[in-house]
Structure formats: C-alpha cells, structure tokens
Amino acid sequence: xxxxxxxxxxxxxxxxxxxxxxxxxxxxxxxxxxxxxxxxxxxxxxxxxxxxxxxxxxxxxxxxxxxxxxxxxxxxxxxxxxxxxxxxxxxxxxxxxxxxxxxxxxxxxxxxxxxxxxxxxxxxxxxxxxxxxxxxxxxxxxxxxxxxxxxxxxxxxxxxxxxxxxxxxxxxxxxxxxxxxxxxxxxxxxxxxxxxxxxxxxxxxxxxxxxxxxxxxxxxxxxxxxxxxxxxxxxxxxxxxxxxxxxxxxxx
Amino acid sequence: xxxxxxxxxxxxxxxxxxxxxxxxxxxxxxxxxxxxxxxxxxxxxxxxxxxxxxxxxxxxxxxxxxxxxxxxxxxxxxxxxxxxxxxxxxxxxxxxxxxxxxxxxxxxxxxxxxxxxxxxxxxxxxxxxxxxxxxxxxxxxxxxxxxxxxxxxxxxxxxxxxxxxxxxxxxxxxxxxxxxxxxxxxxxxxxxxxxxxxxxxxxxxxxxxxxxxxxxxxxxxxxxxxxxxxxxxxxxxxxxxxxxxx
Numbered sequence: 001x002x003x004x005x006x007x008x009x010x011x012x013x014x015x016x017x018x019x020x021x022x023x024x025x026x027x028x029x030x031x032x033x034x035x036x037x038x039x040x041x042x043x044x045x046x047x048x049x050x051x052x053x054x055x056x057x058x059x060x061x062x063x064x065x066x067x068x069x070x071x072x073x074x075x076x077x078x079x080x081x082x083x084x085x086x087x088x089x090x091x092x093x094x095x096x097x098x099x100x101x102x103x104x105x106x107x108x109x110x111x112x113x114x115x116x117x118x119x120x121x122x123x124x125x126x127x128x129x130x131x132x133x134x135x136x137x138x139x140x141x142x143x144x145x146x147x148x149x150x151x152x153x154x155x156x157x158x159x160x161x162x163x164x165x166x167x168x169x170x171x172x173x174x175x176x177x178x179x180x181x182x183x184x185x186x187x188x189x190x191x192x193x194x195x196x197x198x199x200x201x202x203x204x205x206x207x208x209x210x211x212x213x214x215x216x217x218x219x220x221x222x223x224x225x226x227x228x229x230x231x232x233x234x235x236x237x238x239x240x241x242x243x244x245x246x247x248x249x250x251x252x
Numbered sequence: 253x254x255x256x257x258x259x260x261x262x263x264x265x266x267x268x269x270x271x272x273x274x275x276x277x278x279x280x281x282x283x284x285x286x287x288x289x290x291x292x293x294x295x296x297x298x299x300x301x302x303x304x305x306x307x308x309x310x311x312x313x314x315x316x317x318x319x320x321x322x323x324x325x326x327x328x329x330x331x332x333x334x335x336x337x338x339x340x341x342x343x344x345x346x347x348x349x350x351x352x353x354x355x356x357x358x359x360x361x362x363x364x365x366x367x368x369x370x371x372x373x374x375x376x377x378x379x380x381x382x383x384x385x386x387x388x389x390x391x392x393x394x395x396x397x398x399x400x401x402x403x404x405x406x407x408x409x410x411x412x413x414x415x416x417x418x419x420x421x422x423x424x425x426x427x428x429x430x431x432x433x434x435x436x437x438x439x440x441x442x443x444x445x446x447x448x449x450x451x452x453x454x455x456x457x458x459x460x461x462x463x464x465x466x467x468x469x470x471x472x473x474x475x476x477x478x479x480x481x482x483x484x485x486x487x488x489x490x491x492x493x494x495x496x497x498x
Contacts, residue, residue, distance in 0.1 A: 145332055147328040147330065147332040148332050148334070150298075150301075150303055150326065150328075151326060151328075151332070151345075151346075152349065153303065154301060154302075154303070154321070154322075154324055154326055154346075155321050155322055155345075155346045155349040155350060155397070156320070156321025156322070156349065156350060157349045161349055165345075165348075165349075166334075169334070169336055172336075250336070250377045250379065251335040251336055251377070251379060
C-alpha cells in the first residue's frame with residue numbers, strides 16, 4: 001500500500017501542478033509568448049516534432065559519444081593514478097582545474113580549435129562529464145580492503161591480477177555512482193556546447209532549437225524543447241540507476 | 253619448523269612494536285599469541301607471513317626453505333571475502349592466482365568447503381551467509397592451498413559468543429585431524445587456553461614475550477570445565493599481573 005502510494009506520489013504531484021499551471025494561465029489570460037500553458041506546449045510539440053525530434057537525436061548522439069569517451073578516459077586516468085603516485089601528483093591538479101573551469105568559458109575556444117563541429121561538441125561534453133567517473137573510481141580503487149591486498153600478495157598475485165580480479169571489481173560500486181552522475185552531466189555539457197555553437201551559427205541539437213525559438217518568440221516551442229531535455233535527463237538517470245542495480249545484484 | 257631470532261620491528265614513525273623476540277615454532281604446534289591490544293602480536297603475525305620485514309633479527313625456516321606463494325594460509329579478523337563471488341569461487345581464489353584451472357581444482361575446493369562443514373553452500377554469495385559461515389569460508393580459503401603454516405589474526409573476535417564457541421570447537425577438531433601448524437593471535441585468555449597447546453604471552457610497548465606456556469588439557473567435551481584449563485587461566489592471569497604496567 002505504502003509502496004504504491006510512494007510510486008504514485010510524484011505522478012499525482014505532477015498532474016496537480018500541471019492542472020494548476022494551465023488553470024492559472026487560462027484564468028489570468030496570460031499570452032502564450034509570456035507563459036504558455038501545458039496545452040500550448042503539447043500543441044507546439046505536435047506542430048514541430050519534425051524539427052524537434054531530429055534535434056533531440058543529434059543531442060543524444062553527442063551525449064552518448066561523450067559519455068562513452070568520458071568513461072574510457074575517467075577509468076584510464078583513475079587506474080593510472082592508482083598505479084603511480086607520480087602520475088597522480090602530475091594529473092590531479094589539472095583534472096581539478098578542468099573541472100572548476102565553466103565549460104561555457106572554454107567552449108568557444110574548443111569550437112574554434114576543433115574544425116569538425118560534432119567533435120567539438122563531444123569534447124566539451126567530455127570535459128564536463130569525465131570528472132565524477134575519475135574521482136569516484138579513484139576513491140574506490142584506493143579503498144580496496146588492505147587484507148585482500150595482503151591475501152593477493154601472499155598468493156603471489158601479479159599487478160594485473162590484483163587490478164582486474166580485486167581493485168577494479170572492488171571499485172565497481174563507486175564507478176557506477178560516478179557513471180550515474182556523469183550521464184546527466186554529459187547531457188548538460190552537450191546542451192551548453194550546442195548553445196555556444198548555435199549562437200555561432202552551427203545548427204544542431206535541441207539547444208539550437210531553443211535559441212531559434214527564442215529569437216522568433218515561439219515560446220511554446222521553447223518550452224517543448226525544454227521538456228524534452230528534462231525527460232531525457234530523467235530517463236538517462238533512471239537507466240543508469242537500473243544498470244547500477246543490475247551490475248551489483250547479489251552484493252550486500 | 254621455524255625460529256625467530258632476536259626479531260625487532262620499528263615502524264617508520266619510530267614506534268618500536270616488537271623488541272628482541274626469540275622463539276621457535278615446532279611442526280604441528282597450535283601456538284596462541286596472547287596479549288593486550290598494542291602488544292605487537294598482529295605485527296609478529298605479519299612478519300611470520302612475510303608481509304613485512306623485521307627491522308632487526310631474522311626469521312629462519314627449517315632447512316633454509318623460504319615459503320612461496322600458497323605456503324602460508326592467512327585468516328583475518330573479518331572474513332574479507334570477495335562480495336561478488338560465491339563461496340566456492342572465494343575458496344578457489346588462491347589457486348586461481350597461481351594459474352590453476354577451476355575444473356582441475358574443483359575436488360580440492362570441494363574438500364576445503366567440506367572441512368569447514370559448508371558443502372551445501374558452495375554457490376551461496378557472501379551476502380547470503382551469516383558471520384560465522386563467512387568466517388568458515390575464509391578458513392576454507394586459507395586451507396585450500398594446503399599451507400605449511402596457518403596464521404590467524406583474531407578470527408573469531410567479531411563473532412557472537414555461541415558462534416565463537418562452535419567455531420573454536422571445530423577449529424580444534426580440524427587441527428587434531430590435519431596436524432596443521434597454527435599460529436593464532438588472540439586477546440582472549442579463555443580462547444588461548446582452550447585452543448592452544450602452546451601459549452606465548454606477550455607484554456606491551458614494546459612487544460616482548462613474557463611467558464612461554466605449554467598447557468596440557470584433556471581433549472573432549474569437558475575441556476572447558478577441566479581443572480587443567482581453569483589452572484591455565486589462573487596462570488596466565490598471574491603472568492599478566494606481573495608484566496602489565498600499572
């Protein structure tokens with residue numbers, strides 16, 4: 001009973017909020033170029049899905065390419081940092097600097113430097129997305145139980161055996177937590193990069209459609225694109241959460 | 253079997269953990285290293301395992317043999333099983349690390365699980381096992397490579413009293429059956445007196461051997477009530493009264 005109620009609660013909240021929103025828009029007679037109601041937004045989507053859907057696909061292509069690359073890069077750096085203290089000392093401050101620099105600030109440079117627009121967008125999204133994977137995996141690798149490291153040493157395990165049979169599997173829960181955070185960050189990075197590229201005239205992705213709609217004062221279409229981004233973010237987060245539970249089934 | 257000759261251990265921070273420890277351990281002995289926290293007994297165990305090197309003195313094995321991979325079984329205070337692997341895979345691990353195939357060693361793994369009474373739980377993950385059962389898997393993992401020396405670092409300290417008694421009885425039976433040489437670290441006077449046929453009592457800061465006792469308590473169900481057992485406990489208590497700083 002309680003569980004069903006808990007599942008229904010966010011849906012019920014959403015429906016009530018939407019109804020209130022629509023009600024207020026109707027009651028106050030707010031024009032749709034200031035605040036469109038849910039009905040206007042759905043109508044805008046139905047009228048424009050021929051441009052909005054390909055735009056979403058383009059954003060998704062950037063997001064997933066970036067997430068794959070960020071995973072590979074984050075994992076590689078984390079393992080290298082766990083293997084060598086010198087490497088860790090050399091890399092860690094630069095990774096942090098890259099992390100704290102707002103991507104909006106460096107995106108224009110990357111878009112100038114990298115000729116191929118798709119790659120430029122992917123690079124921006126990687127910069128935003130790789131850090132949680134790196135830091136979480138590194139923390140997991142460092143937290144390998146020392147007794148198990150002793151046990152591996154007593155049995156003459158090689159470095160690679162210790163890495164693949166002990167350190168990496170021990171760090172799997174941390175890695176998956178990082179992946180879940182990075183999944184949504186890759187989407188954020190892709191959208192921010194598209195905004196920068198879009199204002200430079202490169203027509204791609206949902207962000208460009210949002211800019212375009214705002215110039216033309218097609219506010220309902222803007223909202224439709226925003227809703228699509230939000231739903232995509234939730235789906236990525238939920239899918240990675242499900243993947244996490246699947247990978248860790250049977251542990252604790 | 254092996255001898256400790258004037259072994260000392262000083263850590264990087266300057267703490268002297270062990271000072272001039274000399275003892276010899278015979279084949280088939282069940283040795284308890286007994287002492288309060290901070291007396292260096294776990295450090296001594298790690299030196300025996302070769303996980304750390306003494307700062308002074310030496311550990312000499314009979315006929316100059318140095319133990320190789322798998323010659324030393326180690327049981328830690330926590331079971332420390334791989335949470336993603338089932339009981340059989342955890343027991344197979346030491347053999348796997350030395351390149352033995354799973355199929356060829358399946359009988360060995362099954363025998364090790366049988367020795368600790370867990371034949372029916374080979375496919376159970378650690379999360380499905382109780383604390384006592386996890387410790388049994390951990391003991392099977394230490395036994396599977398047929399080690400020359402079995403080292404145990406307070407293995408039952410985290411278990412409840414009932415489970416601890418049962419595991420103590422089973423470990424004693426296993427020792428009598430297999431004749432393994434065991435060095436068992438504990439801070440429990442009762443556990444040392446019940447299990448061991450030799451007790452090295454250690455005094456703290458720096459760790460030294462304060463007494464070398466050889467209990468002779470009759471085996472059997474009445475062991476915990478035997479007059480020799482009670483007498484041994486008195487004797488150990490007496491020793492600690494003399495060596496412990498006030």
